[in-house]
Amino acid sequence: MKRVNSLSLLALFLSSFASASTLCVSSNGTVGCYTSIADAVAAASAGDVVTVGAGSYHESIVLTKSLSLVGDGATIDASGLSQGIRVDGLTASGLGGVHISGFTIKNANLEGVLVLNATDVTVSGNLVMNNNLALSNGVCTMLPSYEPGEAQDCGEGIHLQGADHSIVTNNTVQGNAGGILISDDSGPTHDNLISFNTVSDNPYACGITMASHVPATVSGSTVPLGVFHNTVYANRSQRNGKLVGGGSGIGVFASIPFAKTYGNVVVDNLVSENGHSGIAMHAHAPFQSLNDNMIVGNTSIANGADAGDAATPGPTGINLYSLTPVTGNIISGNSIQNESYDVVVKVPALVQVNFNALLGLQNGLNNLGVGPVDATQNWWSCPNGPTIPGSCSSSLGNNVVAFPALSQPVPPQPNY
Numbered sequence: 001m002k003r004v005n006s007l008s009l010l011a012l013f014l015s016s017f018a019s020a021s022t023l024c025v026s027s028n029g030t031v032g033c034y035t036s037i038a039d040a041v042a043a044a045s046a047g048d049v050v051t052v053g054a055g056s057y058h059e060s061i062v063l064t065k066s067l068s069l070v071g072d073g074a075t076i077d078a079s080g081l082s083q084g085i086r087v088d089g090l091t092a093s094g095l096g097g098v099h100i101s102g103f104t105i106k107n108a109n110l111e112g113v114l115v116l117n118a119t120d121v122t123v124s125g126n127l128v129m130n131n132n133l134a135l136s137n138g139v140c141t142m143l144p145s146y147e148p149g150e151a152q153d154c155g156e157g158i159h160l161q162g163a164d165h166s167i168v169t170n171n172t173v174q175g176n177a178g179g180i181l182i183s184d185d186s187g188p189t190h191d192n193l194i195s196f197n198t199v200s201d202n203p204y205a206c207g208i209t210m211a212s213h214v215p216a217t218v219s220g221s222t223v224p225l226g227v228f229h230n231t232v233y234a235n236r237s238q239r240n241g242k243l244v245g246g247g248s249g250i251g252v253f254a255s256i257p258f259a260k261t262y263g264n265v266v267v268d269n270l271v272s273e274n275g276h277s278g279i280a281m282h283a284h285a286p287f288q289s290l291n292d293n294m295i296v297g298n299t300s301i302a303n304g305a306d307a308g309d310a311a312t313p314g315p316t317g318i319n320l321y322s323l324t325p326v327t328g329n330i331i332s333g334n335s336i337q338n339e340s341y342d343v344v345v346k347v348p349a350l351v352q353v354n355f356n357a358l359l360g361l362q363n364g365l366n367n368l369g370v371g372p373v374d375a376t377q378n379w380w381s382c383p384n385g386p387t388i389p390g391s392c393s394s395s396l397g398n399n400v401v402a403f404p405a406l407s408q409p410v411p412p413q414p415n416y
Contacts, residue, residue: 001153001378002276003310007229007259010359015133015271017060017391017409019047020045020047020236021044021045021049022048023043023044023050023051025040025052025053025054026048026053026055028053030053033204035059037050037076038059038062039259040052041067045065045066046065046067047066047067047085048068049067049070049182050070050105051070052072052102052211053182055097055243056077057073057074057113058077058081059077059085060081060085060108060190061084062088062091063085063086063095064095064313065092065095065096066096067098068099068100068101069085069097069098069100070098070099070102070129070405070413071103071126074103074104074319075103076101076104076243078105078106078131080109081108081109082249082374083108083110083113084105084111084112084113084131085112085114085333086104086111086116087100087114087115089162089163090115090116090117090186090218091209093117093140093160094141095117095118096118096119097118098115098120098123098126100122100124101123101124101125101161102119102126104127104274105126105128105131105363105400106127106128106129107130107133108114108131109131109132109134109302109344110132110134110144110155110336111132111156111157111159111282112154113129113157113159113389114159115160115163115166116162117163117186117187118162118163118397119165119166121163121166122167123158123166123168123169124169124170125170125298126171126328127174128158128171128172128179129157129173129175130175131154131175132154132157132176135177135204136329138154138244138366139151139255140152140357142154143177143313144165145211146185146186146216147161147185147186148185148215148386149183149211150181150183150185151202151396152173153177153178154177154207156176156179156399157176157179157180157199158171158179159180159201160189160192161181161185161186161189162184162185162186163186163189164189164190164192165192165201165258166192166193167193167293168180168195168197169194169196169218169353170195170196170316171197171198171379172197173197173199173319174199174202176335177202177204178204178205178207178209178240179197179207180197180208180209180239181211182194182204182208182209182211182227183213183227184212184217184224184225184226184260185215185216186225187225189226189228189230190226190228190229190231190416192231193230193231193338194208194230194231194233194235195231195233196234197292198238198240198331199236200237200240201238201239202240203242204241204245205241205245205247206241206248206249206276207235207240207241207247207271208229208237208251208252209247209248209251209262211227211234211251212224212226212260212261212288213256213259214256214257217237221332221396223258224256224259224334226260227260227261228260228262228263228264229263229264230265231263231264231265231266232267233267233269234267234269235269236272237249237270237272238270238273238274239272239274240275242274242275243278243330246275246276246351247274248271248276248277248278248303248319249271249279249299250269250278250280250283250289251304252264252266252279252280252282252293252339253281253284254282254283255284256288257285257287257288257290258287259295260288262292262327263293264293264294265294265296266293266296266298267295267297267298268296268297268414269298270298270304271301272300273302274303274304275303275304275305276303276306276307277299277304277305277312277315277317277319278298278301278303278316278318278339279318279319280306280310280319280321281319281322281329282316282321282322283324283326283408284309284310284323287324288326290326291326291327291330292328292333293330293396294329294330295318295329295332295334296331296334296413296416298334299334299414300318300337300342301333301336301338301368302333302337302338302339303316304316306321308344309377312341312344313341313365314340314345315339316340316342316344317334317336317337317343318331318334318342319344319345319352320345320351321344321345321346322349324348324394325348325400326347326349326413329348330352331351331356332352332353332354332355333356333410333413334357335356335357335359336358337359337360340360340363341362341363342359342360342362342363342364342365342393343356343375344365344368345365345366345373345397346368346369347371350371350372350373351373353375354374354377354378355376355378355410356379356410357378357409358378358379358380359393361393362379362394363393363395364392365395365396365397365400367400368397370398371399371400372401373399375395375402377405378402378403378406378410379405379408379409380392380393380395380405383405384405384406385402386402386405
């Protein structure tokens with residue numbers, strides 16, 4: 001058998017980079033540059049970099065090869081078109097290694113950016129605004145068959161669907177129907193990172209959503225494929241979901257029977273002034289998996305009340321609702337303030353609520369369900385635990401264990 005030594009492998013690896021090209025796009029006629037982003041993308045080979053100069057480009061870009069698309073003051077105005085940018089792994093099976101950065105992306109009928117059945121995609125440093133324009137009276141009027149679960153929001157600003165090991169970071173997402181959506185309509189969506197984004201003023205849905213939906217026909221599945229092992233870290237989600245339909249700062253949802261949204265981590269985010277609760281976790285139907293999600297170290301300030309079957313009695317920081325038993329969910333290290341209800345639980349199974357700073361000075365915990373709640377080792381705004389009405393946060397409902405309580409506050413991390 002012929003052996004290949006490490007130096008040969010290194011040379012092969014480096015040669016792949018040496019052969020990559022950079023193509024430029026210019027709106028002002030720069031010699032040697034394309035005038036259309038789509039034309040440059042069509043001419044590029046896998047591994048190439050397409051740089052886009054300042055200006056406005058009325059286009060809808062479809063990526064089916066591994067490229068880096070880099071904007072420098074460039075705006076993609078997708079008025080009258082579907083998405084601003086679609087990374088299309090349904091058309092190009094096995095697609096990965098796509099990188100999108102530095103654009104303003106606006107006015108699309110559907111998503112600003114859609115990552116569809118692809119791996120190793122990064123979306124960073126973009127302004128995604130005023131998309132989802134096909135939404136009318138709460139219904140998306142031109143929904144593609146591969147997105148059956150997006151009828152109420154047209155896919156939101158940035159959408160990962162059937163995506164894995166991808167990163168959405170340092171984007172500003174505002175003025176869309178909803179902010180950032182992670183769903184499984186066309187394939188399982190897992191092991192993605194959503195970090196350091198500012199998601200604000202998206203009026204009809206949540207700021208950041210992880211939701212298991214009805215499967216698209218193209219998926220070949222009759223049951224939802226799952227949203228799992230994703231991390232939502234250090235984002236700011238503010239003033240979302242304040243109009244008809246509404247939404248939370250961050251939502252973790254299972255929609256239909258057999259939907260699966262499990263093993264996700266929501267950590268160190270700021271959720272404030274959203275229409276519904278700061279962080280909402282809902283399982284609405286039998287045979288759903290909303291298990292083993294970690295809600296850790298978040299700061300919740302001045303959000304609204306949850307609605308529908310998961311309704312809370314008033315403005316709420318964190319709401320966990322399930323019709324049937326879900327297990328392994330942990331709510332810990334969160335700082336909740338200026339809410340009527342810091343944590344609301346309605347689950348027929350054990351829920352762990354520990355080491356939180358319950359600062360609302362009204363109702364620290366309200367157990368609306370029949371399952372037990374381990375609420376030991378929380379800071380109830382005083383060293384006595386939930387015992388003195390008016391000076392400590394209270395504990396409401398049955399089957400709650402609140403003592404021992406912490407004798408000093410939990411330091412918020414990060415300190416919003």
